[in-house]
Amino acid sequence: MIWLLFLGLAALALAPLGLALLRPARLTGRREADLALYRAQLAELERERAAGRLDEAAHRAATVEVQRRLLASEGAERQGRAGRGAAALAALLFLVPALGFAIYLRGGNPEVPAAPYVERAEAAARDDALMAQLRARLEQVPADSEAARQGWILLGNAERGRGRWEAAAEAWRRALAARFEGPLAAELAELLIERGALEEAAALLTRALSADPEQPRLRYLTGLAEARAGRTENARSAWRALLAQAPADAPWRALVERRLQELP
Incomplete structure (x- = not known):
């Protein structure tokens, strides 16, 4: 029963990924979506830096990387990679739970209690x-x-x-x-x-x-x-x-x- 429970949890965790594969591609407004994601990532980096979880050097490097990714994301390139991206996501639907299962078999033990308070x-x-x-x-x-x-x-x-x-x-x-x-x-x-x-x-x-x-x-x-x-x-x-x-x-x-x- 415990293995069935694990499989069910894995299916729930990967359900959004499966829905993304089934959803038809939308090219219209993609640039606007990229810009919105860019702003959201910068805001998150700023919150991390303000909370002290990112020092100035790490914050600067992460900001530059976000900017680089935005500049590199051109519509034609994204369209050319759409098929390969879908194939990679489909492979992940199988590989992620399989890898987790293999790691658990190597050293997992469901009877080990969590660290108490x-x-x-x-x-x-x-x-x-x-x-x-x-x-x-x-x-x-x-x-x-x-x-x-x-x-x-x-x-x-x-x-x-x-x-x-x-x-x-x-x-x-x-x-x-x-x-x-x-x-x-x-x-x-x-x-x-x-x-x-x-x-x-x-x-x-x-x-x-x-x-x-x-x-x-x-x-x-x-x-x-x-x-x-x-x-x-x-x-x-x-x-x-x-x-x-x-x-x-x-x-x-x-x-x-x-x-x-x-x-x-």
Whole structure:
């Protein structure tokens, strides 16, 4: 019975793929659909970056890849590949469950229980203890030393990865107190903007821009802070000035242009 259950679940999971194969091809309006998908992918990348799950380099690379795919998607090429795409999808209807079945036969066991909540809670408690231990050790290091600064940066990165925004922000503040630098100030400012601490973010950006007034990320975040604070004209002015000086092939240009279009 359990194998019948597995087969039924596999059929349900692959049902949308089968429906896609049976649906007749629609060429009309395909370009508009591609553009809509492109915008949706960029919005998703922006949400991932804002939530801290994508760093700036990964976000930039993914955005460029989405743009490259859009430029490469021409109607004639898509039409020529339609038959091959349908054949590949049909093959996947068989190969995906077959591969999953083979992997399960190799090492699967339906009797193995899921990890209980107690074990997950214990793992989280161990992480908390490790972070607390690291924090205690950093407290004993001279506050203005490079070792302390690097330690607080690492702790902030770890806390952000765990979704503990306040702890991450506090660690980065300690690192900036040891030695102020623009890139870390931008990381903290972006986090503060997303959490609504606009005044502190603006102060950080002003200080960082005084040392590096042409840094694109600092200028972009300055406009974002102004937009979130409701100062639309200030944000528009900041982003237009940034675009006016940006190279035509700047990978972040599309993001700034989209932000400008979103302003009321």
